[in-house]
Amino acid sequence: KAGVTQTPRYLIKTRGQQVTLSCSPISGHRSVSWYQQTPGQGLQFLFEYFSETQRNKGNFPGRFSGRQFSNSRSEMNVSTLELGDSALYLCASSSGTSGYTFGSGTRLTVV
Amino acid sequence: AQSVTQLGSHVSVSEGALVLLRCNYSSSVPPYLFWYVQYPNQGLQLLLKYTTGATLVKGINGFEAEFKKSETSFHLTKPSAHMSDAAEYFCAVPKPPPGFQKLVFGTGTRLLVSP
Numbered sequence: 001k002a003g004v005t006q007t008p009r010y011l012i013k014t015r016g017q018q019v020t021l022s023c024s025p026i027s028g029h030r031s032v033s034w035y036q037q038t039p040g041q042g043l044q045f046l047f048e049y050f051s052e053t054q055r056n057k058g059n060f061p062g063r064f065s066g067r068q069f070s071n072s073r074s075e076m077n078v079s080t081l082e083l084g085d086s087a088l089y090l091c092a093s094s095s096g097t098s099g100y101t102f103g104s105g106t107r108l109t110v111v
Numbered sequence: 112a113q114s115v116t117q118l119g120s121h122v123s124v125s126e127g128a129l130v131l132l133r134c135n136y137s138s139s140v141p142p143y144l145f146w147y148v149q150y151p152n153q154g155l156q157l158l159l160k161y162t163t164g165a166t167l168v169k170g171i172n173g174f175e176a177e178f179k180k181s182e183t184s185f186h187l188t189k190p191s192a193h194m195s196d197a198a199e200y201f202c203a204v205p206k207p208p209p210g211f212q213k214l215v216f217g218t219g220t221r222l223l224v225s226p
Contacts, residue, residue, distance in 0.1 A: 004154075006154075033213060033214075035214075042216060042218050042219060043201065043214075043216040043219075045213045045214070045215075048213060056213060058213075090154055090155065092155075092214070099157070099160065100145070100157075100214055101157070102147075102154040102155040102156070103154050104153055104154040105153070105154045107152070
């Protein structure tokens, strides 16, 4: 069974640009959630999608957005990048509360 | 709100020594508790999962965790550390319903293993 696939693995962007990250969940998993990991703030919840609907959003500015497609694949977008957006972005897929499987993450560096 | 606290941002052990990583949950008993491991430049890998009614939970790579309601704890242990265990470990709990159940993580404990 294929795991959670996140692309790309690494990204370098310039301040002010925008970026789109992709996540393909485990087959059959309808829930996809996103987390930001930084040395200072740790692991923070961004948002979660279930059947193409955003069910919850963390405390991030509106520059952070996402969506989910009918095949459960999800994308997150960050506009007007800031230096502080440099982080590891992790995607997790779930079939319920009993298990969350994470991808390898996308390392975003903003210069 | 449901939360977890990990005591000790760094733990150092010698190879072959006992590993003990601490996690305490907030007052209400959660239906699930998780331990994840993160190796450098990797995502999170599930080590083990507690479900209601369990006490001793066995996971991968020789790790296990004991759920103690009286101490609101779910500490992670391994009898004998291996160099390959050097990584960061996170305890996590799902936010309870109603509403979406996201994962709430502890601050993490970095395990250092010396030869």
